[in-house]
Amino acid sequence: MAEIVTRKEVAELAGVSEATVSRVFNDVGPMKEQTRQRVLQAAKTLNYHPNAIAQSFARRRSGNLGVVLPYVPKVHIFSTYYFSEVLSGIGEQVKASGNDMLLKFRVPGEESDYSSIFRSQKVDACVILGATDTPSERAELKKLEDGGFPFCLINQHMSGERFNEVDADHEGGSYRAVRHLLDLGYRDIAFLSGSPEYSNSGDRLRGYMQAMREAGLLPADAKTPGDLPAHLYYEGNYSRTSGIKAASAMHPHLNRIEAVFASNDRMAIGLMQGLREYGHVPGRDYAIVGYDDSEAARVTDPPLTSVAVPFYEMGRLAAERVLRRAGGGNETGGASEGFRLKLDTKLVVRQSCRILR
Amino acid sequence: MAEIVTRKEVAELAGVSEATVSRVFNDVGPMKEQTRQRVLQAAKTLNYHPNAIAQSFARRRSGNLGVVLPYVPKVHIFSTYYFSEVLSGIGEQVKASGNDMLLKFRVPGEESDYSSIFRSQKVDACVILGATDTPSERAELKKLEDGGFPFCLINQHMSGERFNEVDADHEGGSYRAVRHLLDLGYRDIAFLSGSPEYSNSGDRLRGYMQAMREAGLLPADAKTPGDLPAHLYYEGNYSRTSGIKAASAMHPHLNRIEAVFASNDRMAIGLMQGLREYGHVPGRDYAIVGYDDSEAARVTDPPLTSVAVPFYEMGRLAAERVLRRAGGGNETGGASEGFRLKLDTKLVVRQSCRILR
DNA sequence: TGAGATAATGAACGCGCGTACATTTTATAT
DNA sequence: ATATAAAATGTACGCGCGTTCATTATCTCA
Structure with missing residues (x-):
């Protein structure tokens, strides 16, 4: 292992004090240009790099x-x-911003991990991804909040709390997706939900139901999945496999289903695969809309109409804001404000809803 | 922000010295059980957590x-x-192993980033992903090696160097993929390469050429892309878009091409899309094999025969080995040995090669 | 009961750096 | 030329912890 060069040795070689070396590297205080150059030269000679840990x-x-x-374990999350x-x-x-990401x-079910x-x-x-809206997680997050730790939820909304959040308008996106199906003339539209413990699953459900209510296809007071005809509601866990499973449950009712709104593309794809096994062809026997506008939506047959979510931008924004809160170092009390952003979603129309019979 | 609790306060509350607190938390030296408990209790009371940076x-x-x-920028690498x-x-x-990942x-083209x-x-x-085999990167890596820094390349092989590596047998995988096509009776098999600056692109090319040579379809001394008939060699950059582009180049020659071996699934998918635009249907008009066995291979139409690579295991192994090298702390000179692992790949047969005309 | 061994704990230092404060050098104004 | 301010640099300390070495408490065996 290469020997560690410290500030001290640089100072000696440059004939200055350690503090001066430090000043050069941090660009602090007034400084004679000649001194700065001498220090930089010495640092270069010795191949000095400040120790980040120190x-x-x-x-x-x-x-x-x-x-x-x-x-x-075994769920390859990055995928x-x-x-x-x-x-x-x-x-x-x-x-x-010159930071690193750890x-x-x-x-999930583990003890007080967050605050540690x-x-x-x-x-x-x-930045917290994939938080679930369960009592225990809420409690943990609240502890974080109380501790004054700057954190931010992404793609999650905890109603009633004042956590920093960067979310997307999933309710609106879902509403528009279902409206799109309604505008095309479909009435019997099924909903394939994801895992209910994520807030955005509920958002999608609400968007769906609102559109259906407005179209007079649901009673005005319909609120929960229980208020839906059983043959229109299915639940998966956002995996492709769960979409395939949903196909088995849905297939017997397909004579009463014209279209499906799936809560993400993977389930939509699984569903299409599964229903194909039963001879139901998407875009011919039923219309389908997915969610996420992932790359996969572009390569299915037919290409999948889907709701685009600016995930990339959400990540960027969350990092920016939460770092600003942390790093501003404004010891002036409150510092920067909390934030709750909700970004727009957008329906991307492809061919999976054009039924050409 | 919550006040920072230090070892000192715990020591005071427990009525012991700071050293003892430290010992309890590091499980060092003999220790009276009663003292340990007192310290742990005090730590709990104060909600003490050792400062990881310190x-x-x-x-x-x-x-x-x-x-x-x-x-x-703008290439969403994780995808x-x-x-x-x-x-x-x-x-x-x-x-x-109780570490974190940074x-x-x-x-890519930037200065001496690695050693810093x-x-x-x-x-x-x-652990280094996506290193390219260019002179400048080789030089940088060699500097790292000389500095004695423990690092490991993944999915990359630098011939002639003794870097730690965890690679996969891409040459063998490609060979078997092409053999599969040959065994099915295809002769005119095109190759869609990825970016040549990655060593594993060359591996795939070699596997392809070996199989073709053995089948007597190439001269025994054929080595480089230049030795191939032009209508059989295409080059992309592993993106789907580049697959689509390759389709334009390939389409005029499709009367002389029976099958294609693509260097990854994304390009294979792009190629299939592109060729479809020209009316060429995969699995009917030509056979195709992809590479990576990504989830996407399962959802194309027809499902894509592909070469499975144990990427997950490669990551796991690389991390394990390189951390062992670093952490063993065996100051006993050489410590653990360097390593160069090459994991097996496997052909996964699906329907994209069964031409049913 | 006492001496030596061992267990248990404390005191003190340094890791490499940022920075407050003290000091010296240089510029500016009279 | 001197007084004063500003610039430039040095001195010294502490961040929270691991760890060595010194010290004290406890045990063992005669």
Whole structure:
């Protein structure tokens, strides 16, 4: 291992004090140009690089943005479009702001993991992906909030709390998706939901129901899945496999279903695969709309109409805002405001809804 | 922000010295059980968590595994199957070994980035993804090697160097893929290459050519793309778009092409899309084999025969080995051996090669 | 009961850096 | 030329922890 060069040796070689070396590297205070050059030259000669850990220690600031991901063994989390895009967005912002990103896997049901992430001081701020709206997680997050740790939820909304959030308008996106189907003349529109513990699953449901109510296809007071005709409501967990499973449940009712709105593309794809096994061809026997506008939506047959969500931008924004809250270092009390952003979603029309019989 | 509780306060409350608190938390030395309990109790009362940065500083060990990713603005790197899987594998191992993973984006053509990653001491070891086999990168990596920094390349082989590597048998995988096509009776088999600066692109080419030579379809001394009939060789950059572009180039020659071996699934998918525009249907007008066995291969029409690569396991192994090299702390000179692993690949047969005319 | 061994704990230092404060050098104004 | 201000640099300390070495409490065996 290469020997560690410290500030001291640079100072000696340059004939200045350690403080001066430090000043040069941090661009602090007035400084004679000649001195600066001498120090830089010495540093170069010795191949000096400030020790980041020591800097973090002295500054009491790690320079790391924590990214919390749900950890489920054997589920390859990065492979899902949503996580991939969000991470890419975070990565861009982190790089731009000179920070690093520290990935943390959180085993969902596990103890007080969140606050220990902060208490260990290894991150200055935190972005949380895949939080679920369960009592225990709410409680944990509330502890974080009370502790004053800067964190931000992505793609999650906890109603009633004042957590920082960057979310997307899933309700509106779903509403428009279903409206699109309604405008095309479909009436019997089924809904394939994702795991209900994510707030955005509920958002999608609400958007669907609102559109259906407005079209007079549901009673004006219909609110929950229970208020839906059973043959129109299905539940998966956002995996392709769960879409295939839903196909088995849906297939007997397909004579009473004209169209399906699926809560993400993967389930939509699984559903299409599954229904094909029963001889039902998407775009011919039924219309279908997916959600996420992942790359996969472009390559199915027929190409899948889907709702685009700016995941990348959401990641970028979340990182930017939460780092600003953490790093501003405005010890002036409140510092920057909390934030709750909700970005727009957009329907991308392809061929999966044109029934050509 | 919550006040920071330090060892000192715990020591005071427990009525012991700071050293004792430290010993309890590090499980060092003999220790009266009663004292240990008193310390733990005090720590709990005060909600003490050791400061990870200070620990890193004192131990001169960050506890971070660096993961270097190529940074290309606007290319959402995580979205590619290969990166996703490798990262998941690394994530598992890192979690299991009590480390964290620090993501570092590297702008490809940029200066001496690699060694600064280590010199800053923010990581103890490093796993490098997407390294290219160019003179400048070779030189940089060699510097790392000389510096004695523990690092490991994934899915990359630099012939002539003794870098740590975890690679897959792409040559064998490609060979078997092409053999599969040959066994089905195809003779005119085109090859769609990825970006040539990755070593594994060359591996795939070699596997392809070997199979073709053995079948007597190429001269025994055929080595480079230049030795191939022009209508059989195409080059993309692993993106779907480049597959679509390849389709334009390939389409005029499709009367002389029976099958295609594409260097990854995304390009295969793009190619299929593109050729469809010209009326050529995969599995009917031509056979096709992809590479990676990504999830996408399962949902194309027809499902894509592809070569499975154990990316997840590669990530896991690389992390394990490189952390062992770094962390063993065996100051006993050489410590653990270098490693160069090559994992097996496997052909997964689906329907894209059955031509049913 | 006492001496030596061992267990248990405390005192003190340094890791490499940022920075407040003290000091010296240089510029500016009279 | 001197007084004063500003610029430039040095000195010294602490961040929270791991760890070595010194010290004290406890045990063992005669």
